[in-house]
Amino acid sequence: MSAADAAPLDDQRTVVDRATREAGNPELSVAFDMVRRSLPFLPLLILGSAAIWGINGAWSTAYGIAVVLANFVLAAAILAWSARISVVFLAIGAFGGFFIRLSLIFLAVMLVKDAGWVELVPLGLTLIVTHLGLLFWELRYVSATLAYPGLKPATTPLTAD
């Protein structure tokens, strides 16, 4: 392929990469927002688990919550980091991050499964309930922002035409 043939594709890549870079870190904003919004409710989950499975259940639930929150933040960090490089790296980061994070969750559970303070049923339930619960909770805010972008404060001052 000659340089002239490659030029339009390179231009397009540059535009897309720049736009991706200039979009900031929306994943990190969403992930930290999730963590912030979840903090008041998570003690209730731990208390509920303690009421059903006892103190070991409470520890297992707390551990599961920590794993889920770390998973969200790690996913967002990988995506934000890879998006700063290029859009191709964003795709690699998304797919590679899936395998890395799944392996880390596997390791995190396998390392503690025989510990005395771990109950596997509350730990497993916490992983699913917290992951889905936080996502649905955050989806309300994200979908509202996307549906009514006019409600967001303008980043640049509006000028009269």
Added chain:
Amino acid sequence: MSLLATAAIEVAQAVELAADAAESDADPQSVAGASSAGFAYGLAAIGPGIGIGYLVGQAVQAMARQPESAGMVRTTMFLGIAFTEALALIGFVVFILLKFV
């Protein structure tokens, strides 16, 4: 070629050893439970893998078509990845419950 033949012989020996172990002292129910747990986890990871690949491909295409909407696309892509990953997480929890509880 000989390397392939050696590997094939070693795999066959390993399978034979595993079958012998399963026949001799292991409880058939626990062997079946372990196998199905492994299959459950493996199958549960395939679907989200395909889903995330498709999702990211479409997101990259959307960003290429409309670079100015990259921020919105990345936000929805992140949430989509997290939702798809929930399927793999459910498969993993089913695996640990079948295998260790």
